[in-house]
Amino acid sequence: xxxxxxxxxxxxxxxxxxxxxxxxxxxxxxxxxxxxxxxxxxxxxxxxxxxxxxxxxxxxxxxxxxxxxxxxxxxxxxxxxxxxxxxxxxxxxxxxxxxxxxxxxxxxxxxxxxxxxxxxxxxxxxxxxxxxxxxxxxxxxxxxxxxxxxxxxxxxxxxxxxxxxxxxxxxxxxxxxxxxxxxxxxxxxxxxxxxxxxxxxxxxxxxxxxxxxxxxxxxxxxxxxxxxxxxxxxxxxxxxxxxxxxxxxxxxxxxxxxxxxxxxxxxxxxxxxxxxxxxxxxxxx
Numbered sequence: 001x002x003x004x005x006x007x008x009x010x011x012x013x014x015x016x017x018x019x020x021x022x023x024x025x026x027x028x029x030x031x032x033x034x035x036x037x038x039x040x041x042x043x044x045x046x047x048x049x050x051x052x053x054x055x056x057x058x059x060x061x062x063x064x065x066x067x068x069x070x071x072x073x074x075x076x077x078x079x080x081x082x083x084x085x086x087x088x089x090x091x092x093x094x095x096x097x098x099x100x101x102x103x104x105x106x107x108x109x110x111x112x113x114x115x116x117x118x119x120x121x122x123x124x125x126x127x128x129x130x131x132x133x134x135x136x137x138x139x140x141x142x143x144x145x146x147x148x149x150x151x152x153x154x155x156x157x158x159x160x161x162x163x164x165x166x167x168x169x170x171x172x173x174x175x176x177x178x179x180x181x182x183x184x185x186x187x188x189x190x191x192x193x194x195x196x197x198x199x200x201x202x203x204x205x206x207x208x209x210x211x212x213x214x215x216x217x218x219x220x221x222x223x224x225x226x227x228x229x230x231x232x233x234x235x236x237x238x239x240x241x242x243x244x245x246x247x248x249x250x251x252x253x254x255x256x257x258x259x260x261x262x263x264x265x266x267x268x269x270x271x272x273x274x275x276x277x278x279x280x281x282x283x284x285x
Contacts, residue, residue, distance in 0.1 A: 014200065014201055015050065015160050015164070015200055015261070017050070018046050018047075018049070018050040018160065019153075019156055019157075019160060019261070021042075021046050021049075022042065022043065022046055022156050023152065023153060023156060025042045025046075026039055026042055026043075026152065036076060036079050036080070036083075037076065039075075039079060040072050040073075040075040040076040040079060041072055043072075043075050043097070044068050044069075044071045044072035044075055044100070044104075045068070047071065047101065047104065047163070048066060048068045048071070048104070050200055051063050051066065051104070051198075051200070052064075052066075053200065053201060054167070054198055054199055054200040054201065055198070055199060056110065056172075056195050056197065056198050056199075057195070057196070057197035057198060057199055058116070058118065058195045058196075058197070059114070059116040059117075059118070059174065059193070059195055060114055061110045061111050061112075061113070061114065061116075061129075061132060061174075062110065062111050063108055063109070063110055063111070063134075063198075064109045064110055064111045065108065065109045066104040066105065066108040066109075066134075067103050067104050067105075067106055067107065067108065068104065070100070070103045070104070070106075071100040071101065071103055071104040072100070073100075074097075074099045074100035074103055075097060075100045077096075077099075078093060078096035078097050078099065078100065079093070081096060082096070092142075092143050093155060094143055094155060094158045094159050094162055095140075095142050095143055097159060098140030098141075098142070098162065098166070099140070101140060101163060101166060102137040102138060102140055102166075103137070104137075105134045105136075105137040105138060105170050106134075106137050107133060107134065107135070108133070108134040108172075109132070109133060109134075110132035110133065110134060110172065110174075111132070112128075112129035112130075112131075112132060113129070115127070115128065115129055115176075116129070116174060116176070116193055118193070119178060119179075119191075120174075120176050120178045120191025120192055120193045121191070121192070121193075122180060122191070123176075123178035123179055123180050123181075123191050124178075124179050124180070124181055124186060125178060125179045125186070126176045126177070126178045126179075126191065126193075127176075127177050127178060127179060127188060128176060128177040129174060129175070129176055130175045130176060130177060130190070131174070131175045132172060132173075132174045132175070133172050133173060134170060134171070134172035135171065135172050135173055136169070136170055136171040136172065136196070137170060138166050138167070138168075138169035138170035138171070139166065139169045139276060139277050139279075140162065140166050141162050141165050141166060141272075141273035141274075141276040141277060142276065143158065143162070143269065143273075144269065144272065157260075157261045157262070157263070157266065158266065160261050161261060161262060161266055161269075161270070161273070162273065164200065165270075165273045165274065165277055166277075167197070167198040167199065167200070168196075168197050168198075168277055169196070169197075169277050170196070170197070170198050171194065171195055171196035171197070172194070172195055173192060173193070173194055173195075174192070174193040174194075174195065175190065175191070175192060176190070176191040176192070176193060177189070177190060177191070178190075178191035
């Protein structure tokens with residue numbers, strides 16, 4: 001039952017919920033008095049919420065506190081800039097929103113639990129997390145000039161795609177208390193772990209503590225899968241092993257973004273977004 005509860009909770013923590021909330025809360029029919037400040041607040045609140053439901057790729061630690069207020073302020077600036085842009089002039093609200101998203105991650109505080117399974121370099125075990133700060137706000141992939149979106153849902157889809165790609169490039173530093181090998185017993189001292197990459201459920205790869213195995217059969221990561229229906233759970237397996245040896249950005253796109261987000265046009269743009277992340281120094285593989 002614990003596994004079932006875990007999977008159900010993971011399913012609720014997806015970009016699908018983000019998309020539904022944005023479309024519902026920013027619909028003028030639902031809120032006739034909706035203004036620009038409220039729109040910026042809704043977007044920043046929902047981004048903060050969906051990020052806090054995710055975890056960093058390597059250590060499974062989530063965001064405790066991001067720069068939501070700065071994100072909101074930059075979202076407001078983006079909306080004002082859009083209003084001030086004359087008709088016919090190229091403007092991408094998603095590209096402008098990227099400034100607010102990157103600001104969210106500058107100095108974002110991560111949760112100190114769980115304690116990373118992979119020991120800090122030179123140590124044999126981590127025994128405590130003293131701090132975990134996001135230092136790299138990542139690279140926001142910029143969309144090429146596109147025709148104006150005829151519906152808000154198209155813009156939301158574009159944001160989700162860019163935001164998912166962007167999370168692959170954020171990173172930070174964990175300061176730990178770890179055990180260093182020594183005789184007759186290990187010595188606790190400060191350690192440092194760097195991390196890169198952050199994922200939103202429903203599919204989160206977890207480091208495989210059995211990798212590498214002597215026979216080479218163990219993959220470096222295992223994926224916690226999510227299903228729509230409890231009856232579809234396949235007992236007694238708790239994890240779904242990915243077919244590939246390495247988690248790729250495309251794997252993340254396929255497993256974490258709702259099926260109705262990527263249309264043919266966005267799928268054609270995706271390689272360009274990935275290339276921008278790689279040019280920023282992130283190793284997508």
